[in-house]
Amino acid sequence: MIQIEQLTKVYKTKKGEVLGVDHVDLTIEKGEIFGIVGYSGAGKSSLLRCINLLEQPTSGKVWVDGENLTSLSGEKLRRARLKIGMIFQHFYLISQKTVGENIAFALKAAGVAEKRRATRIEELLKMVGLEDKQHVYPSQLSGGQKQRVGIARALANNPKVLLCDEATSALDPKTTLSILHLLKKINRELGITIVLITHEMHVVKEICDRMAVMQQGKVIEEGSVYQMFAEPKEALTQEFIASVVNYRLPPHILRDVQGQILKLLFKGDVASQGVIADTVRKFELAANFLHGSIDYIQEKPLGVFLLEVQGREEDIERAKQYFLERDVEVEVLPHVV
Ligand SMILES: Nc1ncnc2c1ncn2[C@@H]1O[C@H](COP(=O)(O)OP(=O)(O)OP(=O)(O)O)[C@@H](O)[C@H]1O
Ligand SMILES: [Mg+2]
Structure with missing residues (x-):
């Protein structure tokens, strides 16, 4: 047009x-x-x-x-x-x-x-x-x-x-x-x-x-x-x-967190909570939610979760792979502020 x-x-x-x-x-x-x-x-x-x-x-x-x-x-x-x-x-x-x-x-x-x-x-x-x-x-x-x-x-x-x-x-x-x-x-x-x-x-x-x-x-x-x-x-x-959806963590949280911080991105119709619980169980990880929200943009859900995970290095790697296979995008956030 x-x-x-x-x-x-x-x-x-x-x-x-x-x-x-x-x-x-x-x-x-x-x-x-x-x-x-x-x-x-x-x-x-x-x-x-x-x-x-x-x-x-x-x-x-x-x-x-x-x-x-x-x-x-x-x-x-x-x-x-x-x-x-x-x-x-x-x-x-x-x-x-x-x-x-x-x-x-x-x-x-x-x-x-x-x-x-x-x-x-x-x-x-x-x-x-x-x-x-x-x-x-x-x-x-x-x-x-x-x-x-x-x-x-x-x-x-x-x-x-x-x-x-x-x-x-x-x-x-x-x-x-x-x-x-x-x-x-x-x-x-x-x-x-x-x-x-x-x-x-x-x-x-x-x-x-x-x-x-x-x-x-x-x-x-x-x-x-x-x-x-x-x-x-x-x-x-x-x-x-x-300015509308903010996933930033406060500096002291970033500093104090022990495990890896994973940012998980769920696009569209993914049962986010289920996938996270499932993955954590499957790879025997200790997990902690640091931040999470599901926003609706044009009525389509967009979920972002920040998760602290602890466990064996190879299990965490396999968990990341498992997320990717289920169409969840994974990013590892640095601890530096
Ligand atoms: N009539 C004009 N004569 C001279 N400079 C102009 C004129 N109109 C805009 N500018 C300049 O052009 C640039 C872009 O201005 P414009 O008004 O398009 O921005 P804007 O994104 O609409 O800003 P705002 O959110 O403040 O409305 C600015 O540097 C502005 O000073
Ligand atoms: Mg203007």
Whole structure:
């Protein structure tokens, strides 16, 4: 649905050039929810704004729904852009207009006839759960409700893609969840491809299918959210993952543990406790749980257990082999802090 090829954005400022996006290649499939994470200044917004040409890329290409946007201009570009809706952290509603008028504005801009606008506004407000707010002004709405209006407005012209720039960053945790669930509903029911940028990993964990990590304008790692949680490769990805699922042991535990520390990774439907108990018994090991959790990412379980094991060296080796044979990934953690 979206193909980004060698995209670069350089900003020219009084103090010189600033590199916003640095040769990014990325493919986002039709119907997926794709998360882009990174710290402030990583280039997330720059990349997102280049997707709908809100920002003109310095070089590189962007295809959306089979059309090379970077080759279009004028009316053709305006038409192509209607396929892309966008929502923002600070909503950007027009405060002098009612909720209904805010949405009408987008419909009008796309040339929708006046008599069709009223029914469309009702449909959209129903979709976002604000049927009773059509004649209310934005100042009378909560943050979550304002974002719902932002979403209704972004969907007004039946886009194929929805770009979300920190759409939940100004909201409390409960409201954040309700907006994320609404985005998921829109994705599933309307088949809209969603690209979501955030610095909050739990947002990605909640609704994204795949993700990319950005640092200094570059995409440094990408993959399915499950795979990234299970085996993050880059240090920065590990740091983001650790903000929601943290398997680190306190230093004094690491220091005092006598046996080997095994990190066991259970992916998918493995009866983790059973396999561990079974292995420990089979090889007559003394075992001690130091840490353990089963997380559900996209409803698929991911179990991580830190186990201290003591026994004969060869038995421990055979136990590790036995785990591997049962599709449990094993890593020996160092004792150093
Ligand atoms: N309009 C601009 N003019 C000059 N430099 C810019 C402009 N917009 C962004 N930048 C610079 O480009 C780099 C990437 O910024 P960008 O806003 O894309 O990051 P971000 O990942 O979205 O950060 P945040 O999480 O803070 O929103 C930064 O160094 C930033 O200062
Ligand atoms: Mg940003």
